[in-house]
Amino acid sequence: MAEKKNSNKGMAEKYSARTIELLEPILSENKFQMVDVEYVTEGEENYLRIYIDKEGGISLDDCEIVSRAVELKLDEENLIKDPYILEVSSPGLTRKLKSENDFKFGKGKYVLVMLYKPEDIAGNGNKVKSFCGILEDFDQEKVVVSVDMSSLAKPAKKGAKKNSKTAQKKAAELLKEHPWDGKALVKRSDISLIRLEINDDDFNSSNKEAVEEISLEEPVSEDSSSGNGSFEE
Numbered sequence: 001m002a003e004k005k006n007s008n009k010g011m012a013e014k015y016s017a018r019t020i021e022l023l024e025p026i027l028s029e030n031k032f033q034m035v036d037v038e039y040v041t042e043g044e045e046n047y048l049r050i051y052i053d054k055e056g057g058i059s060l061d062d063c064e065i066v067s068r069a070v071e072l073k074l075d076e077e078n079l080i081k082d083p084y085i086l087e088v089s090s091p092g093l094t095r096k097l098k099s100e101n102d103f104k105f106g107k108g109k110y111v112l113v114m115l116y117k118p119e120d121i122a123g124n125g126n127k128v129k130s131f132c133g134i135l136e137d138f139d140q141e142k143v144v145v146s147v148d149m150s151s152l153a154k155p156a157k158k159g160a161k162k163n164s165k166t167a168q169k170k171a172a173e174l175l176k177e178h179p180w181d182g183k184a185l186v187k188r189s190d191i192s193l194i195r196l197e198i199n200d201d202d203f204n205s206s207n208k209e210a211v212e213e214i215s216l217e218e219p220v221s222e223d224s225s226s227g228n229g230s231f232e233e
Contacts, residue, residue: 015039015080022073026066035091046084051091058090096195103138111135112197121184132197145184
């Protein structure tokens, strides 16, 4: 069973890699950006999914242009022997960040970070496996995220209201006990998934309320931070 699973994974990677090579001239000609390619099996169906983007966003006509062009090339090579469904689309509002171009695109945007295992990113004993915030910076090994305190203090549950007063109060309490500049420095190897997340309009006001509640009683000094800031030279 394990050998078959590894074989299927190897074939999926082969199909994806070759599809990317076939796509490059098509995307270059139309000034589109490659986001991701994946070959997956869901139920009894095989899917070759291509995600593309461009400045200003991708239209249905753009997807059709790419779909027709790459389908011809795939048929010429007879690359994928089994029946499959070809899908070409934009990455959507919750775009995964994988390549360096993805991270460049996501810099300065609101993201969801999911870790392989719970970690104490703030150094206050409060371990979390996921959190949201602004992707401030990145390099080959690490990312820096300005954390949404509400997501850190109280992980969001399905159907729960984000940035509740309870979460804001908990965030303030954590910060008061363990002064922190709010920036999480995380190894990329520890991240299972990082993607764009629909921005919560209350993010900035939520953090501001948490910080103001602390500053009324015990101002946080500049030299008490644990974050490393930017990696840029």
